[in-house]
Amino acid sequence: VDTPSLTVDLDAVERNISRTQGYCDEHSLAFHPHAKTHKSAAIARLQLDAGAAGLACQTVEEAEALAGTGVADLTVCLPALGTRAERLARLARVARITSVLDSTVALDGLSRAAQAQEVKIDILVECDTGGGRAGVQHPSQAAELAAALGAAAGLNFAGLLTHPAPPGAAEWLAEAKRTIEAAGTPVDRVSVGGTPTATKAHEIEVATELRAGTYVFGDRACVHDGSVPLEDCAVRVLATVVSRPAENRAIIDAGSKSLTSDPAFGLDDGVFGAIDQLPGARLVALSEEHGIVELDGDGPGPGVGERLSVLPNHVCPAVNLHDRMVVHRGGDLVATWPVLARRR
Amino acid sequence: VDTPSLTVDLDAVERNISRTQGYCDEHSLAFHPHAKTHKSAAIARLQLDAGAAGLACQTVEEAEALAGTGVADLTVCLPALGTRAERLARLARVARITSVLDSTVALDGLSRAAQAQEVKIDILVECDTGGGRAGVQHPSQAAELAAALGAAAGLNFAGLLTHPAPPGAAEWLAEAKRTIEAAGTPVDRVSVGGTPTATKAHEIEVATELRAGTYVFGDRACVHDGSVPLEDCAVRVLATVVSRPAENRAIIDAGSKSLTSDPAFGLDDGVFGAIDQLPGARLVALSEEHGIVELDGDGPGPGVGERLSVLPNHVCPAVNLHDRMVVHRGGDLVATWPVLARRR
Numbered sequence: 129v130d131t132p133s134l135t136v137d138l139d140a141v142e143r144n145i146s147r148t149q150g151y152c153d154e155h156s157l158a159f160h161p162h163a164k165t166h167k168s169a170a171i172a173r174l175q176l177d178a179g180a181a182g183l184a185c186q187t188v189e190e191a192e193a194l195a196g197t198g199v200a201d202l203t204v205c206l207p208a209l210g211t212r213a214e215r216l217a218r219l220a221r222v223a224r225i226t227s228v229l230d231s232t233v234a235l236d237g238l239s240r241a242a243q244a245q246e247v248k249i250d251i252l253v254e255c256d257t258g259g260g261r262a263g264v265q266h267p268s269q270a271a272e273l274a275a276a277l278g279a280a281a282g283l284n285f286a287g288l289l290t291h292p293a294p295p296g297a298a299e300w301l302a303e304a305k306r307t308i309e310a311a312g313t314p315v316d317r318v319s320v321g322g323t324p325t326a327t328k329a330h331e332i333e334v335a336t337e338l339r340a341g342t343y344v345f346g347d348r349a350c351v352h353d354g355s356v357p358l359e360d361c362a363v364r365v366l367a368t369v370v371s372r373p374a375e376n377r378a379i380i381d382a383g384s385k386s387l388t389s390d391p392a393f394g395l396d397d398g399v400f401g402a403i404d405q406l407p408g409a410r411l412v413a414l415s416e417e418h419g420i421v422e423l424d425g426d427g428p429g430p431g432v433g434e435r436l437s438v439l440p441n442h443v444c445p446a447v448n449l450h451d452r453m454v455v456h457r458g459g460d461l462v463a464t465w466p467v468l469a470r471r472r
Numbered sequence: 473v474d475t476p477s478l479t480v481d482l483d484a485v486e487r488n489i490s491r492t493q494g495y496c497d498e499h500s501l502a503f504h505p506h507a508k509t510h511k512s513a514a515i516a517r518l519q520l521d522a523g524a525a526g527l528a529c530q531t532v533e534e535a536e537a538l539a540g541t542g543v544a545d546l547t548v549c550l551p552a553l554g555t556r557a558e559r560l561a562r563l564a565r566v567a568r569i570t571s572v573l574d575s576t577v578a579l580d581g582l583s584r585a586a587q588a589q590e591v592k593i594d595i596l597v598e599c600d601t602g603g604g605r606a607g608v609q610h611p612s613q614a615a616e617l618a619a620a621l622g623a624a625a626g627l628n629f630a631g632l633l634t635h636p637a638p639p640g641a642a643e644w645l646a647e648a649k650r651t652i653e654a655a656g657t658p659v660d661r662v663s664v665g666g667t668p669t670a671t672k673a674h675e676i677e678v679a680t681e682l683r684a685g686t687y688v689f690g691d692r693a694c695v696h697d698g699s700v701p702l703e704d705c706a707v708r709v710l711a712t713v714v715s716r717p718a719e720n721r722a723i724i725d726a727g728s729k730s731l732t733s734d735p736a737f738g739l740d741d742g743v744f745g746a747i748d749q750l751p752g753a754r755l756v757a758l759s760e761e762h763g764i765v766e767l768d769g770d771g772p773g774p775g776v777g778e779r780l781s782v783l784p785n786h787v788c789p790a791v792n793l794h795d796r797m798v799v800h801r802g803g804d805l806v807a808t809w810p811v812l813a814r815r816r
Contacts, residue, residue, distance in 0.1 A: 130554075130555060130556070164760060164761070186760060186761040187761055206714055206725060206761055206762075207714045207715060207776075209712055209714060209776070209777050210474075210712070210777065211474060212474070230715050230717060231715070231716065231776060233716075233775065233776035233777060234714075234776060234777065254715075256717050256718075260721075260764070261717075261723060261759065261762055261764060262714065262715035262717050262723045262762065263715070263717055264717070265717055265718055368553055368554070370550055370551045370553060370578075370606065371551060371574050371575070371598075371606035371607070372575065372577075373574060373600050373605075373606055373607055373608070373609055374600075374609055377604075379605060379606045381550060384732070384734060384789050385789055385792050388728070388732070388733065389732065389733055389734045389735075389789070390728060390733045391733075415605065416508060416530060416788055416789060416792075417508070417530040417531055417550060418550075418605055418606065420604070420605060431577065432551075432553070432575060432577035432578060433553050433554065433577060433578065444760055445728050445729055445733070445760060448729050448760075448793070449792070449793075
């Protein structure tokens with residue numbers, strides 16, 4: 129195994145899948161694991177075999193890649209515009225497709241594309257319940273869009289979707305559901321998302337399903353927010369010490385092109401990953417192919433040529449930087465899986 | 473052209489190549505453009521045709537990819553350890569290879585690998601002249617390593633290398649050169665690097681060659697430090713507005729997986745790229761596939777479906793996220809070039 133390489137502990141992956149699927153089963157939530165994290169057909173299969181209802185994707189391209197491996201239920205969480213609408217509609221001929229909208233602007237294009245392919249696409253109205261990203265801003269706007277969808281050929285209003293689910297999301301979504309149902313339209317699905325709040329999804333009374341991605345691998349941010357314990361963090365970037373220029377400094381061959389320069393969300397401590405073998409050391413800076421490690425002076429530190437395993441701050445963009453994952457059980461190599469939908 | 477896509481203005485690329493090659497010619501510096509930025513055979517060819525002496529690479533894998541397209545002179549700026557030493561030695565059978573060392577630890581392996589392939593590998597001693605990354609810490613250590621290299625079969629001490637070249641680098645390198653030459657060993661090459669200080673390379677009296685990568689494309693950091701003017705910045709990430717959730721907010725489909733979350737080095741203003749069409753707007757946050765744009769309220773702002781072009785903060789990791797570059801002259805598509813050595 130050359131370095132830098134992405135390694136995946138399959139035992140930890142199975143524990144994470146089992147724990148989160150168990151939570152969803154306990155609370156009667158349909159689980160739609162988010163494929164943006166792993167972009168892998170093999171891990172998607174493990175998630176479905178454990179009881180997932182379908183897979184969530186961020187892009188049409190991810191959905192195309194997974195549909196090509198036989199995944200039959202895909203939710204694409206970005207509005208499909210232009211040629212993406214046509215690709216999504218074609219995909220709906222081979223899989224059950226759900227997508228999102230937060231305005232009527234993209235509605236006509238998607239409706240035309242669905243009609244051209246003679247398919248129905250389920251639409252969840254994306255709701256900004258306080259996260260400050262995309263989504264309608266008020267429950268009344270969700271109701272207006274639901275009504276517009278009811279009149280659109282080829283599209284089917286299926287419910288509501290939010291990400292993340294901050295405090296207040298429960299009331300927001302409940303009000304939207306009440307308003308829409310008062311107008312005679314059932315709200316079958318209410319999809320909430322995000323690993324940090326995943327195990328609080330059942331506190332959102334109207335939620336019927338959960339989307340989460342990072343939970344399957346864990347990362348430094350997950351350890352910090354408590355969503356994945358360190359012993360279940362499955363991914364490491366394997367690196368080699370290529371230089372020991374000074375007593376308190378080691379240089380590894382993993383930088384921003386294999387770890388990403390993302391901070392650990394919520395922690396933001398200026399550190400770019402945790403090194404298993406050097407708990408007191410700090411990965412204080414990244415160039416593209418260099419990681420600069422500040423040693424704590426406790427012992428001689430690692431020698432040139434020594435291998436270190438680095439827990440990334442944010443595992444999703446880190447995985448996206450690699451073509452394949454080296455899969456092991458307890459350190460024994462069991463497979464090399466492609467990052468199928470990388471850069472899609 | 474789907475979004476997000478990486479676009480390259482070929483006219484601007486040619487201006488950047490011509491300007492920087494002209495600078496090197498004027499000051500009799502051999503130019504070794506750094507391929508880590510573009511990872512492209514086509515752009516490497518433009519650089520060589522303009523007069524570059526060879527290409528610099530960060531990894532053995534980049535060098536392998538470029539050697540496979542006929543590049544005959546390659547400098548690999550990371551020490552080659554383990555199987556990398558063997559690959560580098562094999563590469564030296566098809567191209568002139570220079571590599572770096574900053575200690576004797578990796579010397580034996582590389583020497584053995586070179587002997588096994590019956591090649592000579594030129595070695596530059598990497599010097600930490602104040603940048604705080606890899607490299608020997610003192611001119612006397614450079615001299616010791618030069619002496620050790622003189623006695624190593626298969627390796628040839630060729631000179632010194634530093635990155636970046638902070639104030640003080642000129643004296644540091646001059647002292648190292650004096651010490652080594654006083655012991656009877658000529659120092660043929662002194663290689664300095666980095667786009668921000670590229671046009672000051674001639675102020676380092678002993679410098680014989682320049683390595684620079686980012687200069688060929690430019691980015692937001694280059695505009696800030698003055699190394700590439702905005703009108704010569706060649707790369708944009710083309711994005712689509714996928715949501716206009718609020719009056720002062722637009723969401724684009726380019727996030728950290730197409731732009732990187734790197735700050736603009738030296739600027740660090742919390743902005744993740746500059747939008748050509750919206751000079752007053754601020755790209756204030758990135759998710760993986762979402763960019764959150766804060767609008768300035770000057771006019772209605774862009775509509776859903778509108779396309780925007782984003783100048784990245786740091787172009788090298790941005791290019792590495794894409795499989796291909798859409799090449800144009802004045803907006804007219806002229807080619808689609810693979811990012812040949814992406815994730816290598």
